[in-house]
Amino acid sequence: MDVLADELGRVQTALQDEDDPPYWMGIEVVDTEQIQIEAAHGAADAVRRTHRRTADVDIRVGSQQLDNTHQIRDGGWFSSDRRHAISLPLEAGGEAVSRRILWAALDDAYRSAVKRLIKVRNNALIKVVSKDNSPDFSDAPVVEDIRPIPALILDEAVWLDHSRRVSAKLMTHEGVHDTNVSLVAKRIVRRIVTTEGTQIRFPETRYRIFMWVRTTAEDGMKLALSDYVDSRTEAGLPDGAALDAMADRLGARLTALRAAPVVEPFVGPAILRGRAAAVFFHEVLGHRVEGHRQKDEEEGQTFTDKVGERILPSFLSVVDDPTRARLGGVHLAGAYPYDDEGVVSEAVTLVERGILRGFLMSRSPIKGFARSNGHGRRERVWSPARAA
Numbered sequence: 593m594d595v596l597a598d599e600l601g602r603v604q605t606a607l608q609d610e611d612d613p614p615y616w617m618g619i620e621v622v623d624t625e626q627i628q629i630e631a632a633h634g635a636a637d638a639v640r641r642t643h644r645r646t647a648d649v650d651i652r653v654g655s656q657q658l659d660n661t662h663q664i665r666d667g668g669w670f671s672s673d674r675r676h677a678i679s680l681p682l683e684a685g686g687e688a689v690s691r692r693i694l695w696a697a698l699d700d701a702y703r704s705a706v707k708r709l710i711k712v713r714n715n716a717l718i719k720v721v722s723k724d725n726s727p728d729f730s731d732a733p734v735v736e737d738i739r740p741i742p743a744l745i746l747d748e749a750v751w752l753d754h755s756r757r758v759s760a761k762l763m764t765h766e767g768v769h770d771t772n773v774s775l776v777a778k779r780i781v782r783r784i785v786t787t788e789g790t791q792i793r794f795p796e797t798r799y800r801i802f803m804w805v806r807t808t809a810e811d812g813m814k815l816a817l818s819d820y821v822d823s824r825t826e827a828g829l830p831d832g833a834a835l836d837a838m839a840d841r842l843g844a845r846l847t848a849l850r851a852a853p854v855v856e857p858f859v860g861p862a863i864l865r866g867r868a869a870a871v872f873f874h875e876v877l878g879h880r881v882e883g884h885r886q887k888d889e890e891e892g893q894t895f896t897d898k899v900g901e902r903i904l905p906s907f908l909s910v911v912d913d914p915t916r917a918r919l920g921g922v923h924l925a926g927a928y929p930y931d932d933e934g935v936v937s938e939a940v941t942l943v944e945r946g947i948l949r950g951f952l953m954s955r956s957p958i959k960g961f962a963r964s965n966g967h968g969r970r971e972r973v974w975s976p977a978r979a980a
């Protein structure tokens with residue numbers, strides 16, 4: 593944390609006399625440590641351990657009203673602001689190396705930001721005024737929260753035994769000819785430091801047990817099914833009896849699928865349930881209520897002008913709540929205390945009794961929504977304002 597703050601401060605001082613100095617900078621460093629146990633057909637592979645540390649640098653030049661992240665309209669690939677992930681050393685004594693790597697990364701990021709700002713300004717001169725002329729960046733409260741890092745706990749001997757037994761058990765079901773059982777235990781530590789003064793370190797642990805089976809039907813069609821359980825703790829994973837029951841259900845489903853008749857193509861109403869319904873709902877509604885998409889002219893902007901209007905039946909309300917870590921006895925994988933811009937996460941009512949009320953906001957404002965509500969999420973190396 594000290595290295596990140598020092599480097600940001602040094603660069604900010606060094607660039608203050610430039611024509612376009614950075615008005616905001618941030619670095620996010622993600623440590624990912626993982627243990628993986630894998631078995632097939634009753635035999636286990638060697639336990640695999642990995643540990644990596646990556647950094648992502650975000651620099652904004654110009655002003656909050658118009659900066660280098662602004663959309664270049666009709667730019668195609670020319671408008672991309674994707675960055676490269678930066679690997680940092682893990683071993684003791686790597687501080688000096690980390691400083692040099694970050695210095696080079698910040699220098700590259702600044703030069704790229706200035707070049708893109710030139711493109712943004714030129715693009716703004718030759719295009720008509722945008723329908724949504726909101727600023728490119730908004731203020732957010734400074735946060736200081738350094739949380740302790742928990743141990744990554746896993747009884748490897750127990751899970752090796754479970755993986756061998758369950759992968760063999762799956763093979764006993766009729767028609768099954770290939771199996772895989774894997775357990776992944778992961779500890780992720782995120783560090784976010786910005787020139788505003790935000791300094792955050794927050795860890796999380798994730799565990800997943802995954803089963804997969806495959807067969808070939810009599811007509812040659814290859815069929816595969818899988819199932820998994822996620823947890824935040826090792827204790828939250830299924831025990832031996834529950835794993836056996838899970839394997840039996842999966843094997844029986846594949847055996848039944850193998851014997852099922854081929855259905856002819858059908859056009860008509862369909863009912864989706866379980867995970868299929870959740871994914872469908874996420875794609876149809878979830879992505880379309882992300883705030884930054886509402887002023888992106890390359891998006892469909894399905895709900896941009898629908899705030900206050902009915903978009904769902906009156907018996908449906910939709911709340912995105914990353915502050916909720918559990919639902920009953922189930923750990924929720926999507927929970928997080930801070931988003932990727934260091935903003936405190938909030939529960940957001942998107943739809944109230946069928947009426948659209950708001951959007952999932954990053955620090956990129958849109959018309960009618962001037963601040964972030966802690967939903968500036970992204971894939972690595974993408975800006976939250978232009979996340980894929």
